[in-house]
Amino acid sequence: MTIAQFAILGGLLFSVGVYGVLVRRNAVLVLLSVELMMTAVNINLVAFGRFYDNISGQIFSLFVIAVAAAEVGIGLAIVLLIFRNRSSANVDELDLLRW
């Protein structure tokens, strides 16, 4: 297995995540897409860590997973509150900072 294959997998996964963030209207799905982007990053970290024979890549990915979990927890809590207030979690409608 070459490093390029891992990089392509990471790139594809990241692109799927970007697509989800930019296109999906439901806030929950936007959060999930962010998770996908992080997963792509993790794949890259582990792959390059292995390629360069450096353990810190894997260790750093563990940190990223932990931070992602926390981030998702807060993000979902925010989404829940928004939904309770506005009975909708549609990102398009959240334009209070508009001109």
Add this chain to the structure above:
Amino acid sequence: MVNLATLALSAGSLLATAEEEGHGVELSDGGLLAQYAWLMVVLPFVAALFITLYGKRTPRGGAWIAVGTVGFVLVYGLVLLISHWATPIAHTENINIATIGQFDIEWGVVVDGLSIMMFFVVGAIATASFTYAVSYMEGDIRETAFWASFSLFAGAMLVLVSAANILQMLVGWELVGLASYLLIGHYWEEKENSSAAMKAFLVNKVADVGLIIGVLIPALIVGSFRFHDILGAAVEGNPGLVKYGFVIGLLLFIGAMGKSAQFPFHVWLPDAMAGPTPVSALMHAATMVTAGVYLLGRMFPFYNSVAIDVLPIVMWIGGITMLIAGLLAIVQDDIKRVLAYSTVSQLGYMVAAMGAGAYTAGLFHLFTHAFFKSLLFLGAGSVIHAVHSNNMSDMGGLRKYMPTTFWTFGIGSLALAGFPLLAGFFSKDEVLASLNYASSHGTPSATFVMWIGIVTAFITAFYMARAVFLTFFGEYKGDPAHEPHESPRLMTVPLQALAVGAIVAGYFNVPGIFTPFTDWLSGREFAPGDHHAESFDIFVLVLGSLAGLIGIAIGYSFFFADGESQEARDRRFRLPGPIHTLLVNKYYIDDFYMLIVNFIKRPLANAANWLNGLIDAAVSGTGILMSVLGKFVYEGLDQRGIDASINAIGGGTGEAGGALRYIQTGKVQQYAAVLFIGVLLLAVGFFIVTSR
């Protein structure tokens, strides 16, 4: 206070003066008592300030505060005098206020025989007239202003008397002039009174021109304003002072002539009687007008060493003044004016004595005169208070109505007339004796002045007899509906106290027997070492006393005649027509001055007007130029330049913001898309740059 005095005496270490000062008197520094003498000077000012600020809310306009401060001056002055009597004190304190070039501007207090004598005189007469004024000024329209000015005067006089340098003396000199101006014009509702105040001020200013130049020249020569330095330089024969001694002495004497109302500056003093009577008693009889004599006394070592040629002029001015003022007193109807001319005349005696080199005699006459003349003024005030008129033609027979005023006024008149064994007898005799001595010791013309003095003694006795008989004898000629009454005790007690002074003051200098006054005055730096008679000059004594007694007798024959009417007396006493006219018109001196003033006034006014037009044109031109310039700067530079550019910047920013704000859609995903595009572009750029 007595304990303090002994304490101070024991604390004061003895200082021996240099032997070349003639007497070799042991002078002490006076200890604490002399060091705290400044309290006397400061307290009246504190009282004046307090009365100015809070007088209206204080009972009687702060009268008792003023009396208290001058009472303190009296007590302190008396204690100092007694200490000085025991051990002569000569002490000077100096505080540097500013230094200008080589000159130190200082405030100092000199405590020596001369100033202690003046402290005591000022304290004593001020206490008497202040106390008297508490009753006299009751219910006055401007009582607070009166007390503030009166206290200011007391402080100013003490600044003058205590001056340790000639500049401070000038300050005190002008301050007493200010107080005099304020108090003469106390009843300014009448034009006549405010004019009198202005006249006094202006006449004094003319004389002060001489004084201020006379102050500056020695200071420039010696490099110091201190009397100590100037007198020291004079005694040692400083070449500059020797060269300019005559000019300096004359200029200083011109200043003294103004304040001490010497001919031809005497014209202000009679008009100064427009002020309240206690003011006349304290300022225009006893203290302020003697400032000129005091100046001569303070500078006497100077006159006696480098300005000795000025002394005959001083003597003659005194002689002329005593005679012409005495003659004027004969024809006055206003009792205060009689006393005013009498004061001018007696000041002439003092000045003549100074001019004859008799430092002690001149100041001794100042000392005794202060008592009996202030007594006479206060007595006259008491009479005026009772009959509500200044004119003797409205008085008469008052001895029955006001016995205390009568006998005190009588004592004062006898003392002034030189009646044997009263105060004026001793001092006037001493002045005449010193003139007699001077005539045989280098100044022959003193003989003439001595004879003038004897004639004046006769005239003095005559006009005082006239005043007493017209006022207190005969029948009451005033308003019949208004019976005169004796003044309240607050006014009669000061009269009685001063009457005691008018009797005993003369005994402090009996030639050859008891001469503490001579010792007081010689207890100072550079003691003048003037001549002191060892015994009475019998020739002069007899002549002077006879002149006085004859004057009284003639006055009696003209004016006594109990029961006669005013008209009958006037018929009997008639000076020859032209002389009478001349005297009533005051020798036309005032008219002569007005002629000069008018002669100078018109061209001066025209010139001033022309100059004023010139200044006006310059000022207006500048104004117009500035206005045009201002308009240009405002409209051209400010409005079109700076304001416009600032507005453009503000407006442009606003417009741009307005146009650009539509970017902010509030949609998170749009922002994210832009972010991704940006990152992508950066990544591509980074790739291109690194791969090259």
